[in-house]
Amino acid sequence: MVPGDPDSRARKTAEELKKRGNDCFHKNKVGAAIDLYTEAFTLCPTWCVPLVNRALCNKKLENWDKVVADCETVIRMDATNLKAHFFLGLAHLSKNRPADAVANLNQALKLARKTESSIKEEVWRALARAKYESHSSEASMRAVRRADLLRRLKDLLREDVGRRLKGKDAGLPDIIDNTEALEADNSLLDEIFRSDELRYQGDDIPNWCTCQLTLDCFYEPVCTPSGISYEQNALLEHLSKVGEFDPVTRDPLRKKDLRKNIGLRNAVECYLNDNPWAFYHAM
């Protein structure tokens, strides 16, 4: 019998240790929980659950390097481990590595959606934050480069005019023509650079992207028979707390009438990816 086999003795003992570890964790004895998980993993190194739980403990203690190490080990053993991808993403996010965080959280979201996991919304919010932070650092770098490029281009244009006038015996009309052309070029350049700047910083997201109940970006929109979509959790809360009616049309509405609006969800994600500044509203 191999040690990882659920029927082996080592595995049985490891499961017992893990259970005690969970109890400690719930009693907020995180250090003791870590020791128990470590013992369990040593005993049965092919079973990754204790390692995932140890990562959760270290996440709580904000020992991010340890979270990274454990999660990477788990992912090598089981590439479809949702929590390992999620915790690893959070660790990257905390260590200011948003691009790495995006990769892991994307993976986690895919897994969470496939299994309809209860943490899928949490994963989505973390992914939105990672994408926003990754965009922010890119945007500020780009702003610096953009300003520098604009300055250099304008210098070159001015030098170019100087060269053209120098070659010949320039009269006053020549000078005026060239100065006017230079001004026109400069303002066109400003306009072009401005539009790039706007692409990197927006303010308001379009209404169709947001739920009328949360005023936030859609994450899991559901559609009612009246054709209006709402964020699933908020609408369910409305149905149970306020009443069984469509919040806008006030038509009678039951939970069984709701349908997922996957098209809208995809459109919102597409919009966010094209306008990464808007991830701010999805965090």
Next chain:
Amino acid sequence: MDLSRVQKEIKEISLDKASGISVRVMGNDLTRLQGTINGPKDTVYEGGVFVVDIEIKGVYPFEPPKMRFKTKIYHPNVSSQNGAICLDILKDQWSPALTIKTALLSLQALLCSPEPNDPQDAVVAKLFLGDHPLFERTARHWTRTYATPGQETEGLTQLLEMGFTREQAQEALDGAAGDLNAAIAALLG
């Protein structure tokens, strides 16, 4: 509570300068707000600025915000004593698709078209239906007296000059729907 929604709502109201309503945060959490409504044009409330106390409960937006007029107002659907409001959307007709802004706008609309048949203040409603001119005079007087910032009515100034206390003078004027002579008569017994 959905704090981010309340925050977004406040931002949205502050960006809208045209609607004649505003809102500000009282204290350091978002549970107490104060809204203002400009009295609608061509009504007895024109020129007045009405302050509304707003309380946001923990379950908002799945329960309506609690609103009451802080500024005294003479209106069939508002208590002249404590400012309590009778408006369906603030009670059983609330929907989370409504917002603080739409609620304030509904209050503004209520100032335009009172509903005396579903009154909050029976006395005011009775006057509204029974002696409409007197209702209008009284409501205008209240607007001038209580809802016009930094302005003392001429009548009050005169009564104060005559040596009556502010309290006496105000009470007499209110009792006479702002009519100075009637107030003087009442004060002199």
